[in-house]
Every structure is written in structure tokens, then in C-alpha cells.
Amino acid sequence: MKSEIKMTGNRLQITRVFDAPRAVVFAYWTRTEKLQQWSGCKDATKVEIEADLRAGGSFTQRMWIAGAGEYTFTGKYEEITEPEKIVYTANMGPATIRITIEFFEEGRRTRVVLTQEGFPDPKMCQIVSQGFSESFEKLDELLAKHSA
Amino acid sequence: MVNKQTVSAVFAALADPTRRRILERLATGGEARATALARPFRISLPAISRHLRVLEGARLIERRRKGRLHLIRARAAGLAEARRWMAHYAAGWDAAFDALDELLHKDREKGKRE
Numbered sequence: 001m002k003s004e005i006k007m008t009g010n011r012l013q014i015t016r017v018f019d020a021p022r023a024v025v026f027a028y029w030t031r032t033e034k035l036q037q038w039s040g041c042k043d044a045t046k047v048e049i050e051a052d053l054r055a056g057g058s059f060t061q062r063m064w065i066a067g068a069g070e071y072t073f074t075g076k077y078e079e080i081t082e083p084e085k086i087v088y089t090a091n092m093g094p095a096t097i098r099i100t101i102e103f104f105e106e107g108r109r110t111r112v113v114l115t116q117e118g119f120p121d122p123k124m125c126q127i128v129s130q131g132f133s134e135s136f137e138k139l140d141e142l143l144a145k146h147s148a
Numbered sequence: 149m150v151n152k153q154t155v156s157a158v159f160a161a162l163a164d165p166t167r168r169r170i171l172e173r174l175a176t177g178g179e180a181r182a183t184a185l186a187r188p189f190r191i192s193l194p195a196i197s198r199h200l201r202v203l204e205g206a207r208l209i210e211r212r213r214k215g216r217l218h219l220i221r222a223r224a225a226g227l228a229e230a231r232r233w234m235a236h237y238a239a240g241w242d243a244a245f246d247a248l249d250e251l252l253h254k255d256r257e258k259g260k261r262e
Contacts, residue, residue, distance in 0.1 A: 002249070003242045005235075010162040012234045016245045020252040028248055038247035041240060112245075116237060118159065 012116045022103050025110040026083035029101065041065060055079055059088070158230040161206035166191070167199050171208060174222040181217060 006013040018025050028034045032049045040047035044063040051059035055077055062072045075090035078098075086101045097118040104111040161167055170185055186196040200220065203209045208226040212219050 001239075001242055003238070003245055005238045005242075007231060007234050007238075009165075009168045010159045012237055014238055014241045014245075016242075016249075018245075018249060018252055020256065024252065024255070025248075028251065034251075038251055039244055041243075114241060116241075118163070 010117060014114045014116075016112050016114075017106065018110045018112060019108075020110060021108055022083050022105045022110045025112065026103055029086055030080065030082070041071075051077075053077065053080060157206040158208060158226060158233075161202050161208055162230065164199070164202075167203055170196075170199060170203065171222055171227075174209060174220065175224075175227075179219045179221045181219060185220065 002016065004015040006015075028038065030053055032051050032053075035051075036047040036049045039049070039061070040063045043065050045066050046064040048062045049059060051057065058074060058076045060072065060074050062070065064070055073090055073092050075088050077086070077088045079085060079087040084103055087099070089096050089098050097116060099117075100115045102113045104113070166189060169188070173185060173188070174180060182196055182200060183193065185200070186193050189196065200209065204211070206226060208223055209220055210223050212221070
């Protein structure tokens with residue numbers, strides 16, 4: 001686990017420092033051909049994203065997951081402030097989750113802080129849960145420290 | 149395996165700041181009566197009761213009777229389930245970030261060669 005994890009109430013915050021300039025990292029979140037190269041679940045064999053990348057614009061993400069089939073979800077961008085911030089909501093199962101991503105310059109590196117509020121129907125992650133079990137154990141240790 | 153309904157109820161319960169504070173109070177201060185829980189908030193006892201029902205529905209708290217008293221306490225297992233579920237998401241994002249990290253690394257190497 002290379003990310004730093006913080007959990008409070010119904011809010012999950014993940015921080016990661018990437019060894020690339022902010023504009024480059026930002027482009028990987030805002031250009032669909034780049035976004036679909038990395039943003040799927042771990043077990044996804046293919047990810048397709050259609051996005052209208054502006055405030056109020058909507059997106060559809062379709063994933064094909066080995067042995068489990070297809071999973072599609074939609075959402076809407078609330079804010080896109082280049083190259084600092086992206087806010088979007090995603091409809092997953094009965095719940096809507098809200099994700100805020102902030103990009104901070106740290107010299108030639110970029111600190112990305114992702115905040116997720118709300119947690120949906122577990123369907124998607126049940127599908128991909130196999131791939132998670134390993135990182136789970138490490139996380140449990142981390143969590144034990146946080147909740148202590 | 150995580151129970152779907154419970155998890156949704158837990159996160160819905162946790163979405164409210166008053167309920168989070170009630171839980172914190174129970175987690176740090178131990179068992180308490182509803183009237184004692186209502187005291188720090190500027191809300192009525194019926195309003196506190198509603199919050200307690202939501203927390204109870206999410207199995208985050210439980211009640212017991214001690215003589216004529218109704219005592220409320222936090223259920224650690226309920227929160228552990230929510231944390232486990234959050235951990236699921238955290239692990240998913242972490243894996244995606246690994247993939248992004250790798251792509252950025254490849255770009256950098258390509259940039260050096262060109």
C-alpha cells in the first residue's frame with residue numbers, strides 16, 4: 001500500500017504522491033484515452049469511458065471484468081478546475097458517491113488527495129474482491145493503528 | 149461476506165454529524181442514557197431518539213435494561229464492518245494508483261529516450 005489512507009465518519013481520503021509534474025498527472029484524469037488506461041478495477045480487462053469533461057457534463061464508465069462480466073456506471077462532473085481540482089458524483093447501485101480530487105504541486109512531483117463520500121451498493125467490488133484480499137490484510141493493520 | 153443492507157445503513161447512519169458525535173461519545177465515554185446523550189446537542193429528546201433509532205437500525209449501537217434504566221452502548225462490530233468496507237474502496241483506489249504510477253513512469257522513460 002503506497003497510498004496514505006484516512007477514514008472519518010462516512011468519508012475516505014486517499015493521498016498519493018506521483019513522480020510527475022501536475023499538468024501531466026492532471027491530464028491522466030481529464031483525457032478519456034488516458035483515464036481508461038488506469039482507472040478501472042484491478043481485474044478489469046477493458047475499460048471504456050465516455051465523458052463530457054466540463055462542469056455539469058456527464059460520463060459513462062464501462063468495465064469488463066475477467067470471469068464476472070460487464071459493469072457500467074454513470075456520473076456527472078460538478079467541477080473541473082485545471083490543473084487543481086475535479087469533483088464528480090457517481091451513481092452506483094442505490095447510492096450516489098461524491099469524489100473530490102485535488103492536485104498539489106510539490107516541486108516536480110504531484111500530491112493527489114482523493115476524498116470519497118458515500119458508499120454504494122457493494123456489487124461492483126464484490127465482483128473484484130478477489131484482487132483486493134491481499135491489500136486488505138495490510139490495510140487492516142493500518143486501520144488498527146488509526147482506530148487505536 | 150459483508151451484508152449489503154447493513155453496510156448501506158451504516159454509511160447512511162454515519163453521514164449525519166450528530167450521529168457521528170453520539171457514536172464518538174459512546175465509544176469514548178461508555179454506556180449512557182438517552183437524556184445524557186441529548187445534553188451536548190441543542191435538540192429535543194425525540195430528535196435524539198430518532199437518531200438513536202437510525203444508529204440502532206444500522207446495528208451501530210445496542211440498548212440494554214438495567215433495572216428501570218435504558219442504557220445505550222456502541223457496538224464495535226458494526227463500525228468494524230463499515231471500516232472493512234471503506235478499506236475495500238481504499239484498496240481499489242490504491243491498485244488504480246499503482247497502474248497510474250506505472251504509466252507515468254513509462255512516459256518519463258520514453259521522454260528520456262526521445
